[in-house]
Amino acid sequence: MTGQQARRTRMSAEDRRESILVAATEVFAEVGYLRGKTSTVARRVGVSEPVVFQNFGTKAALFAAVVERAADHICRMLDRATVSTYPVSGLLRVVLDPDHLRQVHSAGAVGAIFADASSVTDEPEVEAAARTATQRFAAALVGLLDRGKADGELRADLDTGAAAWWLLSLVASQRFRQATAADFEAVESRIAESTLAFLLPVDR
Structure with missing residues (x-):
């Protein structure tokens, strides 16, 4: 198991949601809603893009x-x-x-x-x-x-x-x-x- 995988396993649902929000805040502040990609948010958190959608449903809901x-x-x-x-x-x-x-x-x-x-x-x-x-x-x-x-x-x-x-x-x-x-x-x-x-x- 890699270090990243271990962190992902230990992260609670609340912590994971917060980490996605932190990364999404950075992405949307940098490039805006239209240009901001959920795949970029997922990459910064170290999770797959489906995990972002599992937590927020849509890009609009995330924003x-x-x-x-x-x-x-x-x-x-x-x-x-x-x-x-x-x-x-x-x-x-x-x-x-x-x-x-x-x-x-x-x-x-x-x-x-x-x-x-x-x-x-x-x-x-x-x-x-x-x-x-x-x-x-x-x-x-x-x-x-x-x-x-x-x-x-x-x-x-x-x-x-x-x-x-x-x-x-x-x-x-x-x-x-x-x-x-x-x-x-x-x-x-x-x-x-x-x-x-x-x-x-x-x-x-």
């Missing part, structure tokens, strides 16, 4: 599970930020920084998965996963913005629900601006500063 898993990760990060003592205004500056947004959308980054998922319109499972993930992000952002508002870091009259969706829209539309703006860097910097100016109290 939907990847989106859900990635959303769990992002929401945990936002929840930790909400209960931390780190200034919300500082977190927003990081989120809106043009270089940060570019990294979020770059190939191989987890953000590329959500951007890709939102463009898949012919797979109901993927559409549902993308929609649910975005709604979860909005809810988590509301919690963070509420903390900033309560601490006096954000405008007292801020509608945190609307602001959360506004921030998500800004993040999601960066690729559009990158493809169309004549001076992308300048536009991004102005958008970041204008957004912060609106969110923060006038005297900050």
Whole structure:
């Protein structure tokens, strides 16, 4: 028995499913849903392709599970930020920084998965996963913005629900601006500063 076979034998069903999700996250983040192959995922895990389908049924179901898993990760990060003592205004500056947004959308980054998922319109499972993930992000952002508002870091009259969706829209539309703006860097910097100016109290 080879070392790989031994590892495969000892792996529980839960561990095997998780290892497939980890590999699938890497593959889909690197090349996208359409170009990502289940055979590549199987190769990275060290199992046969039928094992991937035994665990997830279809490529679309696998991608939907990847989106859900990635959303769990992002929401945990936002929840930790909400209960931390780190200034919300500082977190927003990081989120809106043009270089940060570019990294979020770059190939191989987890953000590329959500951007890709939102463009898949012919797979109901993927559409549902993308929609649910975005709604979860909005809810988590509301919690963070509420903390900033309560601490006096954000405008007292801020509608945190609307602001959360506004921030998500800004993040999601960066690729559009990158493809169309004549001076992308300048536009991004102005958008970041204008957004912060609106969110923060006038005297900050």
